[in-house]
Amino acid sequence: MSRRVLSALAVEIAECRLCPRLVEWREAVAADPRAAYRDQIYWGRPIVGFGDPSARLLVLGLAPGAHGANRTGRVFTGDRSGDWLYRAMHRAGFANRPESTAIDDGLRLSDAWVTSAVKCAPPDNRPSTAERDTCRPFLRREITALARLRAVVALGGFAYQAACEEFDVRPRPKFAHGVEVVAPSGVVVIGSYHPSQQNTFTGRLTEGMLDDVFARANDVVGAT
Numbered sequence: 001m002s003r004r005v006l007s008a009l010a011v012e013i014a015e016c017r018l019c020p021r022l023v024e025w026r027e028a029v030a031a032d033p034r035a036a037y038r039d040q041i042y043w044g045r046p047i048v049g050f051g052d053p054s055a056r057l058l059v060l061g062l063a064p065g066a067h068g069a070n071r072t073g074r075v076f077t078g079d080r081s082g083d084w085l086y087r088a089m090h091r092a093g094f095a096n097r098p099e100s101t102a103i104d105d106g107l108r109l110s111d112a113w114v115t116s117a118v119k120c121a122p123p124d125n126r127p128s129t130a131e132r133d134t135c136r137p138f139l140r141r142e143i144t145a146l147a148r149l150r151a152v153v154a155l156g157g158f159a160y161q162a163a164c165e166e167f168d169v170r171p172r173p174k175f176a177h178g179v180e181v182v183a184p185s186g187v188v189v190i191g192s193y194h195p196s197q198q199n200t201f202t203g204r205l206t207e208g209m210l211d212d213v214f215a216r217a218n219d220v221v222g223a224t
Helices: 002-014 020-031 080-092 129-145 157-166 207-222
Strands: 057-061 112-116 151-155 180-182 188-192
Touching: 002 129, 057 080, 057 157, 057 207, 080 207, 112 129, 129 157, 151 157, 151 207, 157 188, 188 207
Parallel strands: 057 112, 057 151, 151 188
Antiparallel strands: 180 188
């Protein structure tokens, strides 16, 4: 049932054109690729979730990268943020390989689902509040379809806020790396710094720190 619902939702998401600014941006980026990707055809559409429909772990990001997922068509694929994320998930046992380079690269997730709060790449990686709210029904339906969820790793403050809102966490503790809160449903929301270059290049986020977050997520889903 979850697989059918998520597949139908994916079609609906991929066809969405509700946010004019995001549609214009994602398509403009796709029409003018970076020099390194001149020989590639960009996806240039909304990005759907990816992983195991029976997942107990949800990994939630902000939005697709303009030259990552917006290019490859798969969430956290084709950029350095995805490199960091999937290496950590592989070490934690949630991914069958430590890299995600293309939609057909053989990557498979086990007991985990990766998605974003906003489905289109935004200018400057900053969706507006209205754009976030327009996308919320998609995220909510995605979460509802993932009936076995027990933990959420929220990558960054934006994703952490979105997760807390969707799982009705009130009051919401201040975002910090490693912050943890239990939702009324029993789902555990775990905050993590986003594996963006801004954080990884400066050492604000290390691979060990990200490993600790996924080790904790493993403990949570393993206990259910």
